[in-house]
Amino acid sequence: MYAIQTVGLTKRYRTIPALESLSIEVREGEIFGFLGPNGAGKSTTIRLLLGFLHPTAGQGRVLGLDIVKDSVAVRRRLGYLPGGIALYDTLTGKQQLDYLAELNGRPPRRRAELCERLELSETTLERRVRDYSRGMRQKIGIVQALQHDPDLAILDEPSEGLDPLMQRAFYDILEQLKAEGRTIFFSSHVLSEVERVCDRVAIIRRGRLVAVEDIAGLLAKRRRNVVMRFDGPPPSLERVPGVSNVDTRDGRLTCGVDGDIGPFLAAIAGSRVTDLTIEPARLEEAFLELYEETREEKPA
Amino acid sequence: MNGALFRHTWHSQRIRLALVSFGLLVWGSLLPFIYATFGSRFKSLLESGLLPQQFARFGGGDVFTLSGSVALSLIHPIPMILTSVFAVGFSANAIAGERQRGTLEVVLARPLARRSLYFTLLISTFGFIAIAIAMVLAGNILGSTLSGVLAELPLRRMPLVWLNGVLLFGSFAAIGLALSSSFDRAAPAIGWTLGIVVVMYVLEVLGSLWPDAEFLQPYSLFHYLKPRAVLTGGAQAFDFALLATVIVVAMAWAIAVFPRRDLAAPI
Numbered sequence: 319m320y321a322i323q324t325v326g327l328t329k330r331y332r333t334i335p336a337l338e339s340l341s342i343e344v345r346e347g348e349i350f351g352f353l354g355p356n357g358a359g360k361s362t363t364i365r366l367l368l369g370f371l372h373p374t375a376g377q378g379r380v381l382g383l384d385i386v387k388d389s390v391a392v393r394r395r396l397g398y399l400p401g402g403i404a405l406y407d408t409l410t411g412k413q414q415l416d417y418l419a420e421l422n423g424r425p426p427r428r429r430a431e432l433c434e435r436l437e438l439s440e441t442t443l444e445r446r447v448r449d450y451s452r453g454m455r456q457k458i459g460i461v462q463a464l465q466h467d468p469d470l471a472i473l474d475e476p477s478e479g480l481d482p483l484m485q486r487a488f489y490d491i492l493e494q495l496k497a498e499g500r501t502i503f504f505s506s507h508v509l510s511e512v513e514r515v516c517d518r519v520a521i522i523r524r525g526r527l528v529a530v531e532d533i534a535g536l537l538a539k540r541r542r543n544v545v546m547r548f549d550g551p552p553p554s555l556e557r558v559p560g561v562s563n564v565d566t567r568d569g570r571l572t573c574g575v576d577g578d579i580g581p582f583l584a585a586i587a588g589s590r591v592t593d594l595t596i597e598p599a600r601l602e603e604a605f606l607e608l609y610e611e612t613r614e615e616k617p618a
Numbered sequence: 619m620n621g622a623l624f625r626h627t628w629h630s631q632r633i634r635l636a637l638v639s640f641g642l643l644v645w646g647s648l649l650p651f652i653y654a655t656f657g658s659r660f661k662s663l664l665e666s667g668l669l670p671q672q673f674a675r676f677g678g679g680d681v682f683t684l685s686g687s688v689a690l691s692l693i694h695p696i697p698m699i700l701t702s703v704f705a706v707g708f709s710a711n712a713i714a715g716e717r718q719r720g721t722l723e724v725v726l727a728r729p730l731a732r733r734s735l736y737f738t739l740l741i742s743t744f745g746f747i748a749i750a751i752a753m754v755l756a757g758n759i760l761g762s763t764l765s766g767v768l769a770e771l772p773l774r775r776m777p778l779v780w781l782n783g784v785l786l787f788g789s790f791a792a793i794g795l796a797l798s799s800s801f802d803r804a805a806p807a808i809g810w811t812l813g814i815v816v817v818m819y820v821l822e823v824l825g826s827l828w829p830d831a832e833f834l835q836p837y838s839l840f841h842y843l844k845p846r847a848v849l850t851g852g853a854q855a856f857d858f859a860l861l862a863t864v865i866v867v868a869m870a871w872a873i874a875v876f877p878r879r880d881l882a883a884p885i
Contacts, residue, residue: 370726394729403724422728
């Protein structure tokens with residue numbers, strides 16, 4: 319069974335498409351990244367899964383339950399962190415968490431552990447939310463989403479407002495949840511964090527799914543930037559599979575290498591290489607390349 | 619109905635409810651005192667022709683009789699404003715305000731059906747109004763007791779006056795909550811609800827003070843609040859039924875619209 323499964327899920331506002339025929343499958347126990355720029359359709363997808371929006375066409379199932387017919391049952395089993403969470407300013411952090419836990423109808427058995435890891439002290443929780451910084455609000459948002467130990471957590475831009483130390487603590491929490499078999503659906507436009515924590519990623523653009531990839535697969539497809547210095551004649555790379563944009567001047571060669579790096583290494587084996595830099599794979603580049611490809615295929 | 623939301627709603631409104639209740643209690647006790655102290659003098663003035671006869675007809679209330687004082691204690695602008703804190707302010711803001719602030723999606727991300735949320739808020743609003751009206755009438759009884767005119771007050775008919783008042787302000791609250799469930803922002807919901815209440819109030823008062831405008835009164839829901847008639851044994855089931863019908867229609871609207879609405883991301 320999939321934690322999330324959508325088939326042709328579509329949302330249009332009158333004639334304006336917000337999401338076009340989205341079909342994705344999120345496996346149980348994985349951290350699934352949902353990537354795209356602002357306005358791509360990430361929040362629309364999440365709101366459809368939560369029953370806030372009604373699909374124009376298509377179907378969706380969360381934890382085996384229909385997102386329209388069984389919306390309340392779906393929400394009983396998940397935790398949700400909205401992007402830029404709004405809280406009740408007149409309540410203290412503790413009152414806020416108590417109220418939301420009571421609405422969940424499940425005991426907040428993870429709260430103490432989450433508060434400790436996110437450094438939310440008792441004193442902090444006794445303060446009113448209106449006195450909280452943005453980072454502290456986000457921590458409360460994370461705790462309220464996960465305190466009742468949901469089977470599936472849907473997190474919209476979860477690390478926004480967290481300092482690097484807290485981001486690391488948050489990633490550790492996600493790793494632990496995954497190890498315990500929980501599923502995380504993770505929307506973000508911060509590629510580095512998706513690269514760090516996610517198993518697979520779906521990329522969405524203008525309401526359409528561009529790709530669903532393993533992070534490792536996406537990185538393997540990316541173009542590596544190579545810079546090398548050499549003594550003597552430069553290696554001939556023009557006809558080597560996967561190599562492009564070769565530029566040689568003053569004993570320095572730069573090029574791009576796509577896919578399997580083996581042919582490139584074989585081609586330079588006979589040259590006297592004095593220095594070689596292969597830039598580490600970054601998801602940003604793979605992501606941008608994928609976007610460029612889509613743009614070329616379907617001009618807007 | 620959801621217990622956690624119900625408790626949260628009452629907890630968040632407790633100070634406002636206490637202040638409004640106290641204000642209405644004081645106001646309610648004042649009018650029997652005015653009646654007992656100055657009622658006969660006002661009546662003499664009215665009969666002498668120095669005061670216009672319309673003075674005795676303001677919204678069906680006056681200070682020349684105890685039943686008129688009870689009516690005035692409900693229809694005067696002061697109790698109107700105080701009760702509207704819940705009948706208009708709370709009801710119209712309850713859903714649209716949470717939606718505008720973004721807290722509605724945090725609540726609805728829980729296993730809470732929209733209908734359940736609506737009914738919890740509706741019941742809470744009716745609870746606030748029921749207490750507010752009860753405080754006015756409790757004030758009437760207190761004022762009558764302290765002024766020594768309690769014997770003139772038909773106490774066994776007071777629950778019916780209370781019901782009449784709750785149905786009137788409850789109908790405004792039901793309209794407010796229906797509008798609140800239909801808008802994404804609080805301002806239009808509050809504006810429309812307040813507009814309806816003010817227009818109806820003007821129609822009723824205008825019709826009561828100016829004979830040529832009497833035909834406007836049946837178009838106002840205030841026309842169906844008749845404490846004096848209830849206290850003097852002239853209660854009509856139609857008045858109660860009409861107010862109850864307005865509540866049912868507003869509820870039907872909200873139940874039909876709210877669960878089917880798309881709740882897009884807050885702006």
